[in-house]
Amino acid sequence: MSARTPGSAPVRGASRAELIADTALALLAERGMRGLTHRAVDEAAGLPTGSTSNHARTRLALLEAAVRRQAEREAAVLAPDELPDPAGGRASLVDGLALTLHRFLTGEAHRALLVSRYELALEATRRPELRAYYDATGARFRELLSDLLSAAGSTDPERHTLSLVAWCDGMLFSCVAGSYSTEPPTREELRAGFAELLGGTLDG
């Protein structure tokens, strides 16, 4: 089935492990938890039967690989940091946040990443082993945001961070799986939302 000969190198810079984990995330987004099986990954990735089962010996191992990769992929979307304005003022903070959220909502790959993220978050509810990675990356991101809010004059950075993160997460979830039956919000709308939220938290 595969176009490459059995012994040759994997796809291109992507290790077999990455290919498997990426395919697992794609399946998670497309078919949900019930669609993520060892054999489905084999098939979707174009690997010979048994490859996934061999690489991730148990289902939990497969989920762990998926979560690890999820964190990497999210970091990659967040990293091209238009986000960090050291002390660029509130306007640039609002702009950066709106741009980042907007990027998540446009582009099919990013939307899929959001679905798999929530799918895994729900599963982590029941599997303590998955929580670790999740909490770690989340905490790092929140810390970063908290610094930004402090610099912008927040009187209660911790709570305000939680509030901001909740708004972002809720917005993303709504657009991907929730009330937003219509088109996703435009960048202006996101900017307005952020401006209002930050106005309330920072100006009191």
Next chain:
Amino acid sequence: MSARTPGSAPVRGASRAELIADTALALLAERGMRGLTHRAVDEAAGLPTGSTSNHARTRLALLEAAVRRQAEREAAVLAPDELPDPAGGRASLVDGLALTLHRFLTGEAHRALLVSRYELALEATRRPELRAYYDATGARFRELLSDLLSAAGSTDPERHTLSLVAWCDGMLFSCVAGSYSTEPPTREELRAGFAELLGGTLDG
């Protein structure tokens, strides 16, 4: 196994259909999509093997029953309306919202209802048949909120409603499956959050 004789009436006002749907929701929250199976419902509900399979002939039918019941249960939590203050001013609006959210976050039953809700929302991403109920109840709730915001002086009720709902949803999701590793927020914290959010949107 069951304590009641085969021919006697079901539990107590709860029809067999309700029992099955409620058990399905409980399983969804406790074990996720993969844990929701016909046989698992039978076992968890203490029904003879095959009952669920017989009542919800296909898996989709079982999910539809679960979604329908989910809407009912949520309405029941929302309905004891401390929420609707016709024109009680912003303070009472903030109070009502904070109280409602706080009630969802305290009480194991309500938390479980949140998990099953997000589980079903994700599934609805892939099953158009499930979207119907979901969208309908969501739209009704948003309309109600929109009226409240208009009465409170919102200049853009539609967008502000979406923003408010996103904040609530994000807050709930965070507490149930997300960044909130610590204790859930207190009612004062929720009140503060709402006050800030509404301050930003209404005073602009």
Next chain:
DNA sequence: CCCCGGCCACTACGGCTGTAGTGCCGACAG
């Protein structure tokens, strides 16, 4: 009284899933 229709317990079956085992092949160290 009998027939009929709905509800329910039980069973059958084909298919898929998780997991573990086995042997091959190529890489690399000595």
Next chain:
DNA sequence: CTGTCGGCACTACAGCCGTAGTGGCCGGGG
């Protein structure tokens, strides 16, 4: 050159899942 070691393809198997079919029970209408 040779031994060994990790990765990989392939296979085996037991268990579970969705779905459909069958026959019995019971209550209501004629």
